Amino acid sequence: MRRNYSDIAIAEAIAILGCVAFFTHLPEPVMIVLGLSLFAAPGYVWSEVFLSPRTLGLERVAVAAGLALMVPVFGGMGLYAAGIPLNRTAWVGLLAVVTLVGAGVALITRRRQRNDMPPRRQGRRPRWSAGHAVAFGAAALIAAGAVGLAVFSAETQKYAGYTQLWLAPLPAQASTASLEVDNEQGAPVQYRLVVRRRGRVTATWNLTLASGQTWQRTISYTTSYAIAASLYRVPDLTIPYRQVDNGVSPPQKPAAPRRTHP
């Protein structure tokens, strides 16, 4: 009887290639294909260990996929218990080792089964007509088009633009704060930023920010007197467009102007 171990050899090759790829910088698509293969390989080899050669079709595929999902669950717990951080090295190593061990066990199991069991019967291949193939292909294309349409419509969905202004003390340095403006209006915008200390203007910046651009300064910060920053959107320099402060004074701060996005 001719023995075929090519599937086990492929699984072993995937495990080794996965380790090799970890030390080299391969293109992203290659890494994705190789990574998915490495993720699936342990499930396949261990399904060869657990399942009888008589098990075919959906059941074999489903059990292999279930085992593939199980390996990281148990492997992650084992690594964590061993004090090994769950980083990329650990995951690649885990999947490769489980695949190689499983391949070894599968080889032994298959040899033993081959000796006392008839070879796996190949299922009768379904007849495929050109019409069915075209229909399935068209279905796949339409489904991909549906997802593409969803992605496109979500990416181009129109949201009201916004401008963020914040004044937050830096976590490690209470005497300094980060003052930042972020323009997400979808178009370049001119701003004037005014900082007041004890009610007096101490700094002014005229800013022109492209959409998505952020402006940032570090300023001295304290809670012993009032610090406030008002952002005006040119040309309206009378009513602040955005306001932040350190909450100290004045005791009766005016209510923030009620604004809507343009």
Added chain:
Amino acid sequence: MTVVGRTPQQRPAARERSAAGQRSAAGQRSAAGQRSGAGQRRPTRGRPVPPSQKRRPTAAARVAPPSRLPISVVTLIASLGVFMASAAFAAGRMGYASSPWADRAYWLGQALIAAPVAERLLSRRPLSPGGTATLIVVLTVAEYLLKICYSPLSFTFTDELLHWRSTVNVLQTGKLFTANWGLPISPRYPGLEETTSALVSVTGMPVFVAGLIIAGIAHLLFICFLYLSFWCFTRSYRIAGIAILVYNATPTLDSFDAMFIYETLALAFLGLSVLAAWRTTTGRSGGERIRWFILALLAITATVVTHHVTSYMLAGSLFLVTLASLITRAGATARRIGALAVFSATAIACWVIIIAPDTLSYFKPTVEGLVQGFNSLQNGTSSGARSTSSAPFGNQVLEGAVVLLVTALLPVGWWQAWKRHRRNPWMVAMAIGSLGWLVALALRVGTPDGQELAGRTATFVYMPVSLMAGLALIRLVNAALARRWESAAIAVAVTGTLALLFDGLANGWPPYWERLPGQHQVAGFERSVGPEEIAAARWTLTALGSGNRFAADTGIYPALIGYGDQNPLQGVGYLYSTPAYTPAIARAARAQAVQYVLVDRRLSRSPPTSGTYFPGSSTTGNGPIPLTDLTKFNRVPGAARVFDDGNIVIYSLQGAQSAP
């Protein structure tokens, strides 16, 4: 040997005969026998049916011609349905979310997906096991694609964001069991996070894409295992296919059971556990049974590690099968399944005691609510459950009709189970388990939050119910009267099944007010998480660090947990319900240790879409909140206004004093 008596593992031996048979007169008998003869055998003890027991196909079955709707065409129509529904989603994003035409396009898309599949499964025309499996896979994949199309760029649903955060934490720290402020129990069941982290690590894909892949595979696996299990229990892939079709009526199937949440992965393990448990009792050799037994132990353990409720349901199911085995005097089955049941209960107890002791406190409110509700029912007093649903009238009518339909199908299914399978412990267990339908109805009517609780338990209750309904449906379709008017009977059956499926969608998730994606809604769910909310949440993590105690509204709550890694609090409505920051409010805020208050000015423009502005709080009434109640923090001494984007303003209350 008819296909009726074949289980998946027996398939190869009979496959060629079946395939050839479908091309010949004899084969037509065989193929037709699959449809009409399912369940028409003598009761068995869970062993393969010998060829001598096969039934002669009926005359009507013999003349069943091939279907005019090939599976490839069904797949093509389903893909058109996906495209139609995706176009409806796109229309919603373009501002037509409230348009009746967009809504109709969505439902037309759903009908295109479900109707051809239902017709092929319910029809008496020849259908191979592979064809049945393909139809089920097409239905499941099509619905999952719609889930992706609904939110194709990022996770937006609350629970998905919670698990996204846990996964990111694992990737960033390399450790398990890190804190998750929104769902503290989830890191204690880290199966989903481990699996996703592994995939992200080996492929370099974003967490969102990896999460979609893991959730999609797990969801499809669950359905496939369920189909295989039903096929094994009934020995009829046709009944199994119809049962899976009915199972698609589960309101949570295409939402909670397909989302990037821990239950989705655990359900796949549960399915494998059940299939492996069945195989331990029917394996051909001792070695084969041992291998399946080991596989069952692994799958049970994986379920326990991944999700609490799913593991409890699995243990309960195994005990139920043990009990049914004792009733049917299937001693070997009772011993093997009993051992698995004891193992699962032990594993659960060990996990809860050693790793996840928080589980007890997590379920305490739910259990107390249940007890209170049932006590109220017994005493005849009000349970606190809402007497009316807020859903549209059409949804309520559909829901009522489906309750009646399922309740009517169940006795027929029980009768069929008694008549054909009363010596099969698995089927007896399923029949007993389907009584859970009545318990779920009682839960829905009689307990506080019963509607939600019944919805969440539907995933498990519908499993035996769908199998009983499948038995009933196949009996009705095969009835002599139905055979005489086959087309009309199939049309009625397909219509009824579509009503079941549409009820699951209409009364499932997303809720009717977010059926289509669209512009921002105040205090909603998916439609309250947009770029502005995500940017604000990300800012909190960057500028303030993680784990800060936030007061925030329902809309931005999940984004604060997921993208912000913050600790938003429940029951904070009092902070937004008065025009002044009074000493009483200040005391309450200090008692809750509120560090930051997030104010969304849009709360003053619209009533809450979800019915409440703040999680766990109803103190703000139903109308829009007055703007003065929201802007009062501008006048609070010591309350720093640290962030302002026009709609969203964040105040630091750490130095705040009450109004003089």
